[in-house]
Amino acid sequence: MERLHSRLGLFSALPMLVVLGLCFLAPLVVVAAFSVMPRKVFDLAHLPDFSAYLVFFQQGYYKPLFWSLGMALVSTVILFVVCWPLAFGMAKVFRRFTLVLTVAVVVSLFVSENIRLFGWVLTLMKGGLIEGHWRAFTGEGFESPLYKVPIIIFGLVYVYFPFMLFPLAQGIAMVPDDARQAASDLGASKWQILREIDLPLAAPGIVVGSLLSFVLAAGALAESKLLGGQTVIVIADSVETAFTYGQDWPLGSALSMVLILIIGAMAIFGISRVDLDAIIGRKR
Amino acid sequence: MTDPADPGTPVLRLHQVTKTFGEFTALHGIDLEIREGEFLTIVGPSGSGKSTLIRLMVGMDELTAGEIWLRDQRIDQTPANERPTCMVFQSLALFPHMTVGRNIEFPLKIRGVSPDERRQRALELLQLLRLPDDYYDKQIGQCSGGEKQRVALARALAFDPEILFFDEPLSALDYRLRKTLEKELKDLHARTGKTFVYITHSLEEAMVMSDRIAIMRAGRFEQIAVADEIYARPVSRFVAEFMGEVNLFEVSLSASGEPASELLDINVSGGEYPWKNRDESGLLMVRPEFVRFLSASDTADFVVQGSLQDEYALGSRIQYEVVSSTGRRVTVEKLREDRYLGAPGDDVILGWDLEHTHLIAEA
Incomplete structure (x- = not known):
């Protein structure tokens, strides 16, 4: 009976597996294949070599990779700290206002990321909404925060906010109220409850939220371009340049593969440590 | 303890x-x-x-x-x-x-x-x-x-x-x-x-x-x-009923605490009651295990007549439901070995003594 059930599961999932295979795995295989082609070729009919990977080290492409991973890490940590109280409120305190907040956050996603980032540019640029008004009232201007690393991180935090908030709220909702109350009854302070009960029991939500935010931020391009004015070059920028201006598909593919391998390894490590069944509500 | x-x-x-x-x-x-x-x-x-x-x-x-x-x-x-x-x-x-x-x-x-x-x-x-x-x-x-x-x-x-x-x-x-x-x-x-x-x-x-x-x-x-x-x-x-099966009878009380009820035949000799009369009425309470089936020659301080309606087996005990001529239900419980040897439909006389009777002030 159990075998039949597991087979039924496989059959039901088959169409989705085929679609995923075609749309997700196939392009990955092509990129992987191109990454081991000689440089600047446009087909796969060549003997494999690893010259594109060599360029990654020789021409300093690890720098954009470090910037991407570093800024993604910092923004993920900031997102976690900023989203935790809000997610906690959504899961445990706000009750029906959680829906209002959810709609408010989701509505922001209806406007394209680039347009929202341009909105920030207009707001923060010299002579823009803030500095312009300030100067008009006080007669003195100040330097725009644009085109620096912190504003890129701000952009990443701003754009990927929902991707941390909702999984985190879902994770915190899984922490049983009576476990928190029992911990308090047994003498635990608020911080001890956070450390001993909330964080471990909300771990699936924390891992999923952090992975989503980190992965998206590591591959982000618009924030560094629009808000950062390319003060720093991120890895996604290098990949785009290699594929377009550089006309070097193998290099672009090799850069992509490095990023994919690093992020893939992190994702597998993270996901293997959490109970995904718990977070999608199949069990508690 | x-x-x-x-x-x-x-x-x-x-x-x-x-x-x-x-x-x-x-x-x-x-x-x-x-x-x-x-x-x-x-x-x-x-x-x-x-x-x-x-x-x-x-x-x-x-x-x-x-x-x-x-x-x-x-x-x-x-x-x-x-x-x-x-x-x-x-x-x-x-x-x-x-x-x-x-x-x-x-x-x-x-x-x-x-x-x-x-x-x-x-x-x-x-x-x-x-x-x-x-x-x-x-x-x-x-x-x-x-x-x-x-x-x-x-x-x-x-x-x-x-x-x-x-x-x-x-x-x-x-x-x-x-x-x-x-x-x-x-x-x-x-x-x-x-x-x-x-x-x-x-x-x-x-x-x-x-x-x-x-x-x-x-x-x-x-x-x-x-x-x-x-x-x-x-x-x-409330407490009487919450604590288990109970028989309660509304009674009126004289100045000495003597209860009177149309339903009950009260034969307490001497008329010394353990309760003080605080109100003019009250509830007489007896638990089902203290109610006995009486033969014609038996006596008891409190007596009520009726017919046996039903009996229920409760493991080691048997519970009987007796309905009086005025339609009041009285519950009796007996250990299995002391069970009543009769059948539903029998006319029965029930009785109990003052020592097992308690007066609840509220009517």
Whole structure:
């Protein structure tokens, strides 16, 4: 009976597996294949070599990779700290206002990321909404925060906010109220409850939220371009340049593969440590 | 176990404790003294306010008015985590991400006790609760209902509370396991000497375990006394009925306390009644096990005639339902070996004596 059930599961999932295979795995295989082609070729009919990977080290492409991973890490940590109280409120305190907040956050996603980032540019640029008004009232201007690393991180935090908030709220909702109350009854302070009960029991939500935010931020391009004015070059920028201006598909593919391998390894490590069944509500 | 007759030293005192939720008043000025080392059970139907009361006593909710004193220290403003009391939850509230050992050690870890000492104490508590040592590393999810119950108890005892509260912890268990754990709890109370305050809606649980029982109804205590006292001399119709099957007869009372009823044939010789006449009417109460089937020549202080309507087997006892000529139902219970040798439809005479009769003032 159990075998039949597991087979039924496989059959039901088959169409989705085929679609995923075609749309997700196939392009990955092509990129992987191109990454081991000689440089600047446009087909796969060549003997494999690893010259594109060599360029990654020789021409300093690890720098954009470090910037991407570093800024993604910092923004993920900031997102976690900023989203935790809000997610906690959504899961445990706000009750029906959680829906209002959810709609408010989701509505922001209806406007394209680039347009929202341009909105920030207009707001923060010299002579823009803030500095312009300030100067008009006080007669003195100040330097725009644009085109620096912190504003890129701000952009990443701003754009990927929902991707941390909702999984985190879902994770915190899984922490049983009576476990928190029992911990308090047994003498635990608020911080001890956070450390001993909330964080471990909300771990699936924390891992999923952090992975989503980190992965998206590591591959982000618009924030560094629009808000950062390319003060720093991120890895996604290098990949785009290699594929377009550089006309070097193998290099672009090799850069992509490095990023994919690093992020893939992190994702597998993270996901293997959490109970995904718990977070999608199949069990508690 | 304390001597139920001895008032003892109060360890926790509640004075005029009131709790309101918006317009609704859940507790109306509760006064209660919990004695050192006693097993007090608070019993009441759903919605009577017993869970609200226990949450106030452990500090999980704030009271609207009144005071709670632990010995000579007022604690109603003290947060739950700073009170020397502890509760075993209805859901048990074990930490699912920790092993049995880590659950038990939790309150010790919070206090900064060293890992070796914690482990030592956890193993002692496993032994006290009759769980094998190797349960220390077992996951909570692998434990059975009864084992989880014991782990929750061990964790609460590791906290070493002044008073241990229980919020219906046995309600989710099956009958047999519940019976076993009731006895174990009573035994544990005797062995630890701690003050236990237990909440339940099950009268049976209360009767098995408690030194004293407090009956709650609609946010007030109806009666607080030892189990026998509450069973034999309830103060109200509610308590009488809540404590089990009962026969109640409305009677009018003379100045000397002599009852009169159209239904009952009263033949008390001498006319000395154990109750004082405070009102002009009252309820005469007799428990079904004290009612006898009389033959024509038998006598009893109180007699009622009727016909046997039905009989029900209750395991070791048989319950009979007799309907009087005026349509009043009277319940009789007999042990199996003393069963009535007749059949439904028989005309019967029932009787009982004054010593088993109690007067409830309310009519």
